[in-house]
Amino acid sequence: MNPLTIVIVGGVAGGASAATRARRMNEHAEIVLFEKDDYVSFANCGLPYHIGEEIPDRADLLVATPDLLRKRFRLDVRVAQEVVAIDRDAKEVEVKRRDTGEVYRQGYDKLILAPGASPLVPPMSGTEAKNVLTLRNLADTDKIKSFVDHESTRRAVVVGAGFIGLEMVEQLIHRGVATSLVELRPQVLPLMDPEMASPLEDELLHDGVELHLGVSVTSIDLDDDGLAMGVELSDGRRIEADMVILGIGVRPNIGLAEESGLEIGASGAIATNAWMQTSDPDIYAVGDAVEYVYGPTALPTRIALAGPANRAGRLAGEHAATGSGPSSHPVLGTSIVRVFGVTAALTGVTESLAARLDLPCRSATIVGKHHAGYYPGAEAMTLKLTFDPEDGKVVGAQVVGGSGVDKRIDVIATAMHFGGTVRDLSGLDLAYAPPYGSAKDPIHIAAFVACNELDGLAPLCSPSASLRGKAVLDVRTEQEVENAPLAGVDEVIHIPLDELRERLGELDRSKPLVVTCGVGARGHIATRILKQHGFDVQNLSGGATVRARAWSGD
Numbered sequence: 001m002n003p004l005t006i007v008i009v010g011g012v013a014g015g016a017s018a019a020t021r022a023r024r025m026n027e028h029a030e031i032v033l034f035e036k037d038d039y040v041s042f043a044n045c046g047l048p049y050h051i052g053e054e055i056p057d058r059a060d061l062l063v064a065t066p067d068l069l070r071k072r073f074r075l076d077v078r079v080a081q082e083v084v085a086i087d088r089d090a091k092e093v094e095v096k097r098r099d100t101g102e103v104y105r106q107g108y109d110k111l112i113l114a115p116g117a118s119p120l121v122p123p124m125s126g127t128e129a130k131n132v133l134t135l136r137n138l139a140d141t142d143k144i145k146s147f148v149d150h151e152s153t154r155r156a157v158v159v160g161a162g163f164i165g166l167e168m169v170e171q172l173i174h175r176g177v178a179t180s181l182v183e184l185r186p187q188v189l190p191l192m193d194p195e196m197a198s199p200l201e202d203e204l205l206h207d208g209v210e211l212h213l214g215v216s217v218t219s220i221d222l223d224d225d226g227l228a229m230g231v232e233l234s235d236g237r238r239i240e241a242d243m244v245i246l247g248i249g250v251r252p253n254i255g256l257a258e259e260s261g262l263e264i265g266a267s268g269a270i271a272t273n274a275w276m277q278t279s280d281p282d283i284y285a286v287g288d289a290v291e292y293v294y295g296p297t298a299l300p301t302r303i304a305l306a307g308p309a310n311r312a313g314r315l316a317g318e319h320a321a322t323g324s325g326p327s328s329h330p331v332l333g334t335s336i337v338r339v340f341g342v343t344a345a346l347t348g349v350t351e352s353l354a355a356r357l358d359l360p361c362r363s364a365t366i367v368g369k370h371h372a373g374y375y376p377g378a379e380a381m382t383l384k385l386t387f388d389p390e391d392g393k394v395v396g397a398q399v400v401g402g403s404g405v406d407k408r409i410d411v412i413a414t415a416m417h418f419g420g421t422v423r424d425l426s427g428l429d430l431a432y433a434p435p436y437g438s439a440k441d442p443i444h445i446a447a448f449v450a451c452n453e454l455d456g457l458a459p460l461c462s463p464s465a466s467l468r469g470k471a472v473l474d475v476r477t478e479q480e481v482e483n484a485p486l487a488g489v490d491e492v493i494h495i496p497l498d499e500l501r502e503r504l505g506e507l508d509r510s511k512p513l514v515v516t517c518g519v520g521a522r523g524h525i526a527t528r529i530l531k532q533h534g535f536d537v538q539n540l541s542g543g544a545t546v547r548a549r550a551w552s553g554d
C-alpha cells in the first residue's frame with residue numbers, strides 16, 4: 001500500500017506546526033511542505049524586534065530551517081515553490097517553481113492549507129514607492145531594516161495603531177527615528193475600549209511619538225525619484241517622512257480555497273469544522289486564512305494570531321495523519337502588546353464590541369498594583385472585567401499597566417476557557433508573596449466589584465456615563481479633589497469618606513446619587529454606607545482616575 005501523502009501549503013506558523021505534528025503521529029506518511037518564499041518556520045512575531053535590534057541576530061528569527069525539518073522530521077520541504085491551484089477531483093495541487101518557472105503537479109491524500117494573510121494596502125497613489133512598506137515576512141523585515149539602518153532615514157510615518165503598528169513605532173523610536181503614528185479611529189489599539197487604550201497614548205506621547213488620531217492618510221507624496229517624502233492627512237495636515245509603514249490590517253489568503261470551490265465563511269475566511277476540515281474533508285485549513293469559533297459569541301470569526309494558528313496546525317496535522325484527534329477549542333483572541341513602559345492586553349469581548357454585537361454585559365474596572373503596594377517597585381495596572389449581567393460569566397477582560405499585565409490576562413483567559421464566572425475569579429487560589437502579588441490580587445478585587453454589582457450590594461456607574469444633572473458625591477479629600485477634579489460634572493458634593501456617617505443629613509435621600517473617589521475603593525465603602533441608610537446609590541467604576549480617561553464630553 002502506498003504511504004499516506006500529506007501536502008501542506010505554507011511553511012510558517014500553522015503549516016510548520018501541522019507538518020511536525022503529522023510526522024510525530026505518522027512516521028510512514030510522505031509529508032510535503034510547500035513554501036512560496038525562501039524561509040519556513042520563522043518568527044513573524046519577532047520581526048519588529050529585529051528591526052529595532054532588540055533581537056540583534058537575524059538568524060535567531062529562524063526557528064527551524066528547511067534542513068532541520070528534513071533531517072529531524074523527514075519532511076520534504078520545498079521552498080520558493082508556490083501552490084497555484086488545487087485539483088480536488090484528481091487530488092493534486094499545481095506547483096510553480098520560482099527558479100525555473102516550471103509548473104508541475106503533486107498528488108495528495110490529505111491537503112492542509114496554511115497560506116496566512118496579506119497586509120492590506122489602501123487604494124491610494126504613492127503606495128508603490130520603495131520606501132512605503134508593510135511587514136509580514138523576513139523579506140519585508142530586511143527591506144524595512146535596511147531603510148532604518150541607513151542614516152538618511154530620520155523620520156517615519158506608521159499608518160495604523162494596531163499591534164504591529166504600535167510595535168513598529170516603539171522599535172523605530174528605539175532606533176532614533178522620529179516617528180508619527182496615524183490612526184483612523186480616535187484612539188490607539190482600536191480593539192480595546194477607549195479608556196483602556198488611553199494610557200498607551202500617554203506613553204507614546206511621553207516617548208516623543210507624534211500622534212494623529214481620528215484621521216486617515218489620503219495620499220502619499222513622492223519626490224522626483226519616486227520615493228515617498230510625506231503623507232497628506234484627511235484633516236489637511238502634511239507629515240514629512242523618509243519612510244512610511246502601513247500596518248492597517250490583513251486580509252486572509254483565500255484565493256486557492258475559493259478557486260477550488262471550498263466554502264468561505266461569512267467573515268471572508270475559509271470555513272472549517274472543529275478538526276480544521278474545510279467543506280472538503282480531505283482538505284484542512286488553519287491560521288490567518290480561516291475563521292475560528294469565537295468564544296464569547298460562539299460565532300465563526302477571523303482571529304489573526306499566532307497561538308490559534310499554531311494550535312490549529314497541530315490539530316490538523318494530527319487529524320490528517322491519523323484520521324482522528326482532538327477537536328479545537330473556541331478562541332478568545334487573547335493578545336498583548338508592549339509600548340515602551342506600558343503593556344496592554346485583552347481577551348474576549350470589550351464593552352465596545354459587546355455593544356456592537358448587541359451582547360448584554362456589565363463591566364467592573366479597578367486600578368491596582370502588580371504586587372503588594374508596600375513592597376518597593378509596585379507598578380499600577382488598570383483591569384477591566386466584562387461579564388454577563390445574568391449569570392456573571394466572564395466574557396472579556398482588558399488590562400493595561402506595567403509589570404504583571406501578562407499574568408492577569410492569562411489567568412482570566414484560562415478561567416474563561418473553562419466557562420468561569422466572576423464568582424469563580426473571586427475564589428481563585430493564586431500564588432502570593434509581596435514581590436509577586438497581593439493577597440487580594442487585582443483579579444480578585446475586580447471580581448469582588450463585579451460580584452457586588454451582580455448582588456446589588458454596590459451597583460456600578462460606567463466611567464463614561466453622562467453625569468450631567470446627576471447628584472454626584474466625591475468622597476476624596478479636599479486636596480485630592482483640587483489636584484484632579486472629576487471630569488464631566490456640573491456640580492459635586494464633597495464629603496471626605498471618614499466624615500460621611502456624620503454628614504449624611506447634607507444629602508438628599510430622594511435623589512439617585514453617584515459616588516466617586518480616586519479609583520473606586522473608597523467610593524465602594526461610601527456606597528455601602530449610603531445603601532444601608534436607604535440611598536439609591538451607584539459607585540463610579542474606577543473612580544476619577546478612569547473617568548478622566550473614559551469621559552469624552554457629553
Ligand code: FAD
Nearest residue numbers: 010012013014036044045083115116287288304305306309
Ligand atoms: P503565516 O505564518 O504567515 O504563514 C503563511 C505562509 O504561507 C507564508 O510564509 C506564505 O509565504 C506561505 N504561502 C502563502 N500562500 C502560499 C502558496 N500558495 N504556496 C506556498 N506557500 C504559500 N501574533 C501573535 O499572536 N502575537 C504576536 O506578537 C504577533 N506578532 C506579529 C508580528 C508581525 C510583524 C506579524 C506579521 C504577525 C504577528 N502575529 C502575532 C500574527 C502571527 O504571526 C500570525 O497570526 C501567524 O503567523 C499566522 O500563521 P499562518 O500559518 O496562518 O500564516
